[in-house]
Amino acid sequence: MRFSPISCEQREQMLDVVGARSVDDVFSVIPDEVRLRRPLDLPGGMSEVELVAHLEELAARTAHAGSLVSFAGAGCYDHHVPAIVDAVVSKPSFFTAYTPYQPEVSQGTLQAIYEYQSMICQLTGMDVSNASLYDGATALVEAALMATRATKRGRVIVSAGIHPEWRETLATYAVATGAELSECPTADGRTDLGRLAALLADDVAAVCVAQVNVYGVVEDVAAVAEVAHEAGALAIAVTDPVLLGVLEAPGALGADVVVAEGQSLGSAQSFGGPGLGIFACRDRFVRQMPGRVVGRTADVDGRVGFVLTMATREQHIRREKATSNICSNHALNALAAGAYLNAVGSAGLRGIGSLCVARAHYLRDALIGTGRFSAPWDAPFAREFALRFDGDAEEFVRAMVDHGFLAGVPLERIAARRPDPGVDASGVVLFAVTEKRTRAQMDRLVEAVMSL
Amino acid sequence: MYPKDLKYDKEHEWVKVEGDVVTIGISHFAQDQLGEVVYVDLPSVGDAVTAGETFGEIESVKSVSELFSPVTGEIIEVNDGLSDAPEVVNEDPYGDGWMIKVSLGDTAELDELMAAEEYEAFVSEEA
């Protein structure tokens, strides 16, 4: 395929204007020593027909939520994406636009982001939201770094209940930025408050805790926020926005900053990316906040309009003193999140949340009832839960594939590089139950387990 | 444009000396270069300032500049009005647009500063 519409004749015409004999002539500004004098060693081009066939073949060799009934979660969920969401994000004037730096012709993107920011504030109970970051893990990093700037303290405490990959990401950034990390293990599935109290001191900038942790357990954010505040540290809450119809807003529980992975709001699983980095905080941190933010104002004729604002925090103006090096956002995923929340509404979000919770409880009881699974702890949970299999977790998941299920995620696989000292991960499987999973599917899963 | 009773530094701040207290702001030239001022970040009363070092930041929509103290001393008053109405820096840079008052440590530092004519010549070279 070729995407350039210029003909050979036109090319000659252009060379004339440029005053060059050939295109090669134009490239003579590249010194000879660094010119590539051979064709690229890549396969030849394809027609659209061949290309589609090739891509379909690759896609067909990948199982997906339509071919395996999925109980896998651990940060990426098979929630329903309403048809209207894809219709919105498929509009070319949204997805083929650049960052809205020319507000006069970018009101669509800008208003959509302003509305997204408003919805995130409503869900989280925060005052301000940025226009989004890359994903939940990097949003957590940015929150931790912001806390060190805001408090002028150097250490961050992270609950080991936060997804191991997020903690790994934080650790990678900590090495580069010089921030110090302390990890607080869990006990019985929740952040160990005794250990947390012992770790707190006057050098701690923030305590990071997950409202619904990697084990699916609902944590006591209010208690964590209280001890953090007593020590003069900020409370950073990790949440999952799709559950905020049933779960209390982290802002109402004392969180100062809320971050989340927003994939569950209308984005495809897409093998883990792109996701949506949700970042919201209290008003007083707005000038320390990373990333873009959209504000409402008026044009010269007094018409309501939207602009990127508070840009002096950002890299293109403040350069090495910027609050972050980020110079993009996941605008299309934020657009999807906005369309999603409009589609489900407040009552729908509560309905989805309570349905997930009810079904997750049903499945957990049923799996325990098979005699093959045991509960590693007794703790409240929402849409996801951890159970210990009486055999090898990886083998269990593989065996279930043959029965047509993606039956959860072995904890050891995701936690191997950064274990939680409070949990013995062997045999533990994480099961997620979205509103797409029916009782019939769960009953079939249980039958398949019984047949093992 | 450059009142005679003030002294100026090369970073475009002005000082007004009254006994051992000086008032500090930015010059007409500086506010004009910045464009509409939208935010001024100032220190607190009791903070120390050092000659040649930054004491705050001033922002327009698409730029940010540091504010440099022309003198060394302790801040005794801050113009809180600028947080609600930063545009006063544009409208009245030598009056209501003042930024901080400093109790002076070393009056000899004032000798380093430029008189109005000298500053005007300096500015016309920069422009």
Place this chain on the structure above:
Amino acid sequence: MSQPTAQPLTGRLIFEKGTRESRCIEPPALDVPEIDLAEALDGAVRAEPPALAAVTEVDIARHYEHLASANFGVDTGFYPLGSCTMKYNAKVAEQACRLPGFAGAHPYQPEETAQGVLELMAGLADALAEVAGFPAVTLAPAAGAHGELTALMCFRAYHAANGDPRRRVIIPDSAHGTNPATVAMCGYEVTTVPSDARGGVDMDALRATLDTDVAALMLTNPNTLGLFDENILAITEAVHAVGALAYCDGANLNAILGKSRPGDMGFDALHINLHKTFGTPHGGGGPGAGPVCVTDALAPYLPGPLVERRDDGTFGLTWPERSIGRVRSFLGNVGVLVRAYAYIRALGGDGLAAVSEQAVLSANYLKERLRGAYELPYDRTCMHEFVLSGRRLRKEHGVRTLDVAKRLLDYGIHPPTVYFPLIVEEAIMIEPTETEGLETLDRFAEVMLRIAEEAAENPDLLHEAPLTTPVRRLDEARAVKQPDLAWRPDA
């Protein structure tokens, strides 16, 4: 009834539409025993429901259709935004990323069930390695800035492993703002080197500041003036001579596909913006993807996991031996990677080289058409973009580059990048890309020449512009001074 008037397309928020009772998507009915939420969630049940919009599907469809119609994308018109490579985004790539095997795959499904998508990722990494001239690639970074940071973290780990921590990173004064911001985020200090009269790195200044405290040089080549640095080999040699590493910002890779490779220029690492060079859409600000390519010496430090092609022909995940760790969750912006892979396979090796040939020819063509009416501070053969200066219009007619940009909107053309690079006064940075036809290029040239005439004849017209857009110039000062960053139901 009053006079009929069309409602403005934008400005009215979704929260102000619909009725509080209206519903759209209903969740399915409960098919398991009901449970007590408060008990199940240990009392953490939400007291006040979030105030979201209450609208029906038709309200949503119209709302976003109105918003979209107030937006300008590549499918709307010419978008010569310098350094951003706003090329046409092939529709076949959009279709590809929505195939169920890609869109519906879970990152933790057993790898034998994910061979297709893993093969695609390995194939993309191989293709990028060949185009860039490096042996190792990570697909993890979510954006160019994220790629920069990833590479500098690898540099830091490399120096630390050699027992030689260093403090400074050198950046030319023509660099993108992300470069210094990344350097600071990675705990290094920025040293700026000036450009010389021909627009390249000032070699004397570079040599003068290079010492054993320098960790790296970050350079965009071709640079932000659209010029290929003729001294590139001397630059990377000088950097290596003091034990430092050379980083290439790949923002401008669209100029050199199949023509020259950063790996062959002596660079140690490069990030590639798939949303620029490899045709994935910009999405109104993202998501993009910023894969990083490195030399063998740096490969052990790459973030993990990497996709690996095994000897038995299968694909799996692996961790580099001395990896810096993770830089994000999961494996990368796979939806974007699928599009880039589709783009590369559609074009093939020859097609990629043809992309750069046309991109460079089109830029030089426009440069010739516009010289005279606008100043050309660096008058040389350019690569895929060039930088004009509106200095004379400002001096003679009081018309700023911003006014020229806003006037272009009235002609239905998206403005070029303006006021960047910082080293050019009243800069206008133009990148036509290879996907625009000669008619489009000619019309743009004519409009730009017409605007230069308007600046002389009627400067106020330009000060007032735009006149025809959904909204006109916005009060950005008010947006900062009276921040209104979110709608609230009580406000």
